[in-house]
Amino acid sequence: MITLLKNGKIYDPAHKKNGVIEDIYIYQGRVIPKPLDPSKISQTFDLSGKVVMAGAIDMHSHIGGGKMNIARMMLPELQQKQAQETKHLTEPEAHICTPHCSHNTTHHSVPSATDTGFRYIEMGYTAAFEPAMSPVNARQAHLEMGDTPMIDKGGYAMLGNDDYFLRMLAAKKDQKAINDYVAWILHATQAIGIKVVNPGGINAFKFNQRRLNLDENNSHYQVSPREILQSLSRAVHELGVAKPLHVHCNNLGAAGNFETTLNTMGASDGLPMHLTHIQFHSYGTEGDKKFSSAAAQISEALNKNKHITADVGQILFGQTVTASGDAMMQHLNAKHANPKKSVIMDIECDAGCGVLPFKYRDQNYVNALQWAIGLEIFLSAEDPWRIFLTTDHPNGAPFTSYPHLIRLLMDKSFRNDTFAKLNLDAQAMSNLPSLNREYSLYEIAIMTRAGASKLIGLNDRGHLGIGASADITVYTDQADREAMFAKPDYVFKNGELVVRDGVVTKVVWGATHTAKPAFDIGVEKDLKDYFDKYQTMQLDNFKMSNDEISHDGRGSVVVHNNKQASL
Amino acid sequence: MKNYTRSNEPISATCPACGLLCDDLILNATGSESVKNGCAKSITFFEQSFQTDISASASLFGKPCDLNTAISAATDILRKSKQPLFAGLGTEVQGMRALMRLAEKSNATLDHMHSESTVRNTLTMQNSGWLTTTLAEIKNRADVILAIGTDIVSSHPRFFEKLVWNTDSLFNKPVPEIIYLSVPAENTQAGMATNGTAPTVIPADTASIPEIVNALNALLHHKKIKAETVAGVAVSTLQAVADKLKSAQYAVVVWSAASLKFSHAELTIQSIVQLINTLNENSRAAGFPLNSGDGDTSINNTSTWLSGYPTRSRFVNGKPEYDTYHFSTKKQLGLCDALLWVSTLNPRALPNSETPTVVIGHPNTQFERAPDVFIPVGIPGVDHTGLMFRVDSSITLPLKKLRENHLPNLSDVINKIEASL
Numbered sequence: 004m005i006t007l008l009k010n011g012k013i014y015d016p017a018h019k020k021n022g023v024i025e026d027i028y029i030y031q032g033r034v035i036p037k038p039l040d041p042s043k044i045s046q047t048f049d050l051s052g053k054v055v056m057a058g059a060i061d062m063h064s065h066i067g068g069g070k071m072n073i074a075r076m077m078l079p080e081l082q083q084k085q086a087q088e089t090k091h092l093t094e095p096e097a098h099i100c101t102p103h104c105s106h107n108t109t110h111h112s113v114p115s116a117t118d119t120g121f122r123y124i125e126m127g128y129t130a131a132f133e134p135a136m137s138p139v140n141a142r143q144a145h146l147e148m149g150d151t152p153m154i155d156k157g158g159y160a161m162l163g164n165d166d167y168f169l170r171m172l173a174a175k176k177d178q179k180a181i182n183d184y185v186a187w188i189l190h191a192t193q194a195i196g197i198k199v200v201n202p203g204g205i206n207a208f209k210f211n212q213r214r215l216n217l218d219e220n221n222s223h224y225q226v227s228p229r230e231i232l233q234s235l236s237r238a239v240h241e242l243g244v245a246k247p248l249h250v251h252c253n254n255l256g257a258a259g260n261f262e263t264t265l266n267t268m269g270a271s272d273g274l275p276m277h278l279t280h281i282q283f284h285s286y287g288t289e290g291d292k293k294f295s296s297a298a299a300q301i302s303e304a305l306n307k308n309k310h311i312t313a314d315v316g317q318i319l320f321g322q323t324v325t326a327s328g329d330a331m332m333q334h335l336n337a338k339h340a341n342p343k344k345s346v347i348m349d350i351e352c353d354a355g356c357g358v359l360p361f362k363y364r365d366q367n368y369v370n371a372l373q374w375a376i377g378l379e380i381f382l383s384a385e386d387p388w389r390i391f392l393t394t395d396h397p398n399g400a401p402f403t404s405y406p407h408l409i410r411l412l413m414d415k416s417f418r419n420d421t422f423a424k425l426n427l428d429a430q431a432m433s434n435l436p437s438l439n440r441e442y443s444l445y446e447i448a449i450m451t452r453a454g455a456s457k458l459i460g461l462n463d464r465g466h467l468g469i470g471a472s473a474d475i476t477v478y479t480d481q482a483d484r485e486a487m488f489a490k491p492d493y494v495f496k497n498g499e500l501v502v503r504d505g506v507v508t509k510v511v512w513g514a515t516h517t518a519k520p521a522f523d524i525g526v527e528k529d530l531k532d533y534f535d536k537y538q539t540m541q542l543d544n545f546k547m548s549n550d551e552i553s554h555d556g557r558g559s560v561v562v563h564n565n566k567q568a569s570l
Numbered sequence: 571m572k573n574y575t576r577s578n579e580p581i582s583a584t585c586p587a588c589g590l591l592c593d594d595l596i597l598n599a600t601g602s603e604s605v606k607n608g609c610a611k612s613i614t615f616f617e618q619s620f621q622t623d624i625s626a627s628a629s630l631f632g633k634p635c636d637l638n639t640a641i642s643a644a645t646d647i648l649r650k651s652k653q654p655l656f657a658g659l660g661t662e663v664q665g666m667r668a669l670m671r672l673a674e675k676s677n678a679t680l681d682h683m684h685s686e687s688t689v690r691n692t693l694t695m696q697n698s699g700w701l702t703t704t705l706a707e708i709k710n711r712a713d714v715i716l717a718i719g720t721d722i723v724s725s726h727p728r729f730f731e732k733l734v735w736n737t738d739s740l741f742n743k744p745v746p747e748i749i750y751l752s753v754p755a756e757n758t759q760a761g762m763a764t765n766g767t768a769p770t771v772i773p774a775d776t777a778s779i780p781e782i783v784n785a786l787n788a789l790l791h792h793k794k795i796k797a798e799t800v801a802g803v804a805v806s807t808l809q810a811v812a813d814k815l816k817s818a819q820y821a822v823v824v825w826s827a828a829s830l831k832f833s834h835a836e837l838t839i840q841s842i843v844q845l846i847n848t849l850n851e852n853s854r855a856a857g858f859p860l861n862s863g864d865g866d867t868s869i870n871n872t873s874t875w876l877s878g879y880p881t882r883s884r885f886v887n888g889k890p891e892y893d894t895y896h897f898s899t900k901k902q903l904g905l906c907d908a909l910l911w912v913s914t915l916n917p918r919a920l921p922n923s924e925t926p927t928v929v930i931g932h933p934n935t936q937f938e939r940a941p942d943v944f945i946p947v948g949i950p951g952v953d954h955t956g957l958m959f960r961v962d963s964s965i966t967l968p969l970k971k972l973r974e975n976h977l978p979n980l981s982d983v984i985n986k987i988e989a990s991l
Contacts, residue, residue: 067875069963069964071875072871072874072875072963073963075874075875075878075879076692076695076696076870076874076879076880077695077696077699078696079696079878079879079892080696082878082879082890082892083891083892086889086891113878114878115874115875115876115877115878116875116876117876118878137964139964139965140964140965140966142957142965142966142967143871143959143964143966146663146875146957146966147875150667150875150876166710166740170740208854209707209711209820209854210854211819211853211854223741334701334850337699340699343698344695344696344697344698344699345699345701346695346699346700346701346702347699347700347701347702348701348702348703348704348856348964349702349703349704349707349856350703350704350707350964351704351705351706351707351964351965352706352707352710352711352740353706358699359699536738537706537709537710537738537739537740538706539704539705539706539709539732539733539965540593540965540967541582541593541594544584544593544967544968551968
């Protein structure tokens with residue numbers, strides 16, 4: 004029962020394969036060497052002329068948890084609009100899919116959990132990671148991801164605004180104690196990484212602070228974002244967690260915030276950090292409108308600081324919704340919501356959230372410049388292993404717009420044509436047309452496969468080497484890269500053919516990826532006391548067991564070795 | 571008192587009787603203190619639950635039958651139906667997941683028994699949004715609590731005990747000041763502080779709440795009110811409330827959509843939300859909408875991540891649609907051609923209907939007229955495990971199985987019906 008993928012053009016950057024013609028053999032869900040006995044090959048796909056890559060991995064996409072459900076609940080009009088549009092189109096071909104899936108229509112910015120899995124796999128993505136699980140809400144995030152078919156998933160647990168950690172930091176607890184707590188959180192929330200959102204700021208908002216700069220103290224704990232970043236990045240590093248600390252910087256969206264971002268790069272004393280949706284943190288204050296691109300400064304620093312990785316968080320024009328843990332900045336920005344409504348929450352002395360619908364318009368100066376800034380960063384990043392393709396789904400745009408974004412990166416004339424239609428003042432403030440770079444298929448494969456896998460520490464995903472999990476996407480090489488990446492010919496998940504011609508043919512359920520470094524369980528003694536005194540649930544109920552993910556026979560938990568992935 | 575537990579050892583339990591979802595209960599084998607950390611609601615819930623027959627039989631038109639016969643009769647009814655109504659929906663997350671799959675397959679309309687209340691909040695959230703908080707924030711931060719039209723404890727009995735009169739809090743907050751607006755004085759005992767400080771009680775009719783909240787909004791915007799009273803309340807009293815809210819470190823405004831029983835109550839909730847938004851321009855405040863129970867928060871969240879919509883919703887050719895007006899149980903009872911009534915946490919009576927009716931629910935469910943099919947199922951958190959959302963939606967907690975029994979789970983029954991449709 005061996006499957007042979009014959010004569011494909013292989014783009015596998017983890018093994019430095021740049022379009023070589025090779026065969027791939029799959030047995031029991033894994034890539035295997037060429038079998039000695041060819042009679043065991045039961046199925047052959049002739050991929051002559053086709054582009055073959057590992058399944059894509061979205062390392063930052065809000066796919067599950069409280070704020071996504073709030074976004075769905077508060078915006079029924081978006082889904083209704085989509086349903087109307089579907090009616091006016093010819094019915095898509097019959098296929099195995101959810102009956103309410105939305106082929107060939109404009110995408111919904113916050114698809115249901117089920118649709119999320121279908122939309123991803125149809126584009127050749129085989130894994131996506133929820134970057135903002137608040138620890139108290141982890142169970143809901145995993146429930147939603149558990150109802151997301153087709154793809155693998157995982158989450159980053161948010162720390163750095165929780166009272167327990169800030170209290171430890173204020174009390175100058177030693178790094179070992181911090182490490183134990185961070186490891187305990189990874190276990191309790193079934194996470195694969197740690198994220199910090201607006202370090203200290205979400206918490207400070209609860210004490211009525213409205214902004215928090217990198218070296219400004221949270222008024223209650225008298226600790227600064229810089230200290231939070233130092234402590235958490237060290238904890239993640241010393242625990243041997245592959246995924247570097249995932250950082251959503253202070254001052255998201257504010258003009259002039261690029262200085263905070265530049266300074267944040269230095270906050271970890273050279274330890275690895277990942278700065279997420281960096282486009283939203285690359286704004287200057289030049290020009291008449293006091294809002295300008297600081298992509299050049301940010302890119303220069305990014306190129307120089309080898310310990311820093313970043314994903315872009317590209318914005319694309321249209322209606323979407325922004326859902327963030329950053330209650331402080333979302334409250335500040337609520338006046339820009341479109342339609343005008345916002346849900347803001349303070350959550351359990353642990354976290355916060357803010358959900359605002361948003362419409363990015365190409366004739367709006369700020370929006371047009373945001374679009375250009377994201378692309379400027381993409382095109383100025385020298386090392387594709389340290390930059391990642393995201394729209395911060397759904398905040399910059401829904402993930403379903405990735406094929407469009409890929410075309411913008413790979414096709415200069417398409418990019419410049421789009422640029423020429425933007426708000427003229429914004430055009431005057433961007434150097435985008437002077438950037439001639441066009442991403443290659445190899446570089447796209449790094450950003451969306453090999454690099455993402457290496458960053459998160461997925462070991463057996465994101466590449467096509469022997470032993471790799473056979474998550475494989477096959478495309479027709481087309482000049483129109485948007486069309487090419489929107490509709491792969493074949494997608495294999497764990498060696499099974501699940502998508503043919505961009506349409507799901509078989510429903511499968513992916514695994515949940517986690518990291519579980521060793522720690523001193525003694526940490527629970529103080530935590531138990533803390534929960535009993537100050538929290539409103541029992542410590543035992545805060546913790547999620549493996550069984551909660553796997554009990555229904557669909558889900559499964561994969562634990563990754565807690566050391567840096569080596570490829 | 572009954573021995574609640576499987577063994578003679580005390581056992582910890584999570585109580586699904588109200589939205590607080592207290593998980594610090596200890597059910598003891600013996601003694602009058604049979605439920606430690608219990609409240610009026612939880613004691614009633616567990617007593618009622620443990621009095622049920624653990625081997626109650628399914629029935630057709632009141633005549634006992636075996637489970638498989640009942641399931642195939644239920645399947646027949648749904649198979650013949652073009653427009654079934656799934657109402658009640660008193661269940662937890664896992665039960666709702668199963669119901670959603672069946673609804674998608676059978677083109678059903680879905681409405682929870684407490685939607686009339688829930689929808690008032692949902693409409694507000696969909697129109698303007700809101701700024702809200704959760705239990706642990708209230709416990710550790712709230713120094714002023716304004717309860718509008720609700721005594722809180724009737725629906726959420728341990729609110730004050732657990733979250734307001736707690737002696738341990740993280741930020742050394744003062745003893746909270748409690749203000750009741752439009753709550754009968756005799757129901758405000760829970761607002762009496764442990765140090766003897768009485769709550770501020772502002773009597774007013776429920777119908778006057780919109781007027782009073784609007785006056786509060788005007789005062790927060792420094793508008794002069796020429797009248798001396800608004801709906802019988804002295805403007806000076808309202809000014810004092812506004813001042814307290816403004817000077818609070820963390821003011822919490824609590825309301826219960828269930829108690830706002832007048833038309834377009836969502837507009838009043840919106841006024842409350844505006845009040846909170848105005849306060850947040852300079853200081854901190856947050857809202858806290860209470861829920862109604864019977865799994866309302868759980869089923870609406872589950873429905874939302876699975877279909878994109880909370881209830882009231884329906885499936886048409888497998889596609890979800892949403893309409894808080896047309897898809898109400900009341901409206902749909904006259905239109906549907908089959909009714910599936912689900913109430914597993916409590917034996918809630920089903921509405922009168924002439925259509926073929928399947929009831930899957932609490933073993934103690936009473937009927938005026940025996941339904942076509944009745945399938946008694948286990949009680950979540952007593953007879954089987956489950957998952958529930960707390961009133962604040964941010965926390966989902968596991969429910970435990972507390973006793974051995976022969977009752978099937980709702981989700982098992984629904985899955986069997988779905989498989990044989």
